[in-house]
């Protein structure tokens with residue numbers, strides 16, 4: 001099921017799946033325990049999440065169906081998110097969850113970051129996820145990013161916050177991090193969702209330059 005797992009940069013591990021559905025099925029509870037506006041830091045069942053997601057995600061509201069496995073193509077979590085799963089708080093675990101936990105069992109208690117994509121994820125998705133990894137593991141990168149975001153105009157920040165609020169997947173605790181990755185790699189996506197991206201092109205360039213400076217393969 002998992003294609004490969006490797007350390008992509010210091011303390012950032014990339015897990016690559018063959019299919020988008022396998023990827024999203026594996027990561028759902030880990031990701032949502034980390035950053036869901038509703039379930040962050042909570043223990044929950046898949047059925048509870050499904051019920052909430054259909055009522056609160058854009059495609060769920062539109063279709064009445066559970067569209068999560070189609071909605072998300074990249075995932076990112078700090079390693080500490082795995083801990084309550086190792087401790088049995090989320091039992092019963094699914095087969096997919098057990099596989100992921102097994103993959104990182106030998107570095108339990110170490111502090112690192114996991115990003116995940118699938119075979120057909122584009123290079124922007126990969127960069128988006130690596131940027132989350134850098135933001136978490138490299139304090140100098142994070143400081144540089146925050147310095148750039150401070151220059152962002154207020155209206156654009158508000159439009160992005162509104163977009164993140166309505167997406168059904170982001171707790172306010174991660175908005176700063178998501179704002180940086182979205183401006184860096186997802187400008188056309190932001191534009192389609194009502195953000196005036198014209199004012200953001202300078203910030204986009206600066207963020208990409210910082211990324212290049214800190215991410216060396």
Ligand SMILES: [Zn+2]
Pocket residue numbers: 128132178181
């Ligand atoms: Zn993201």
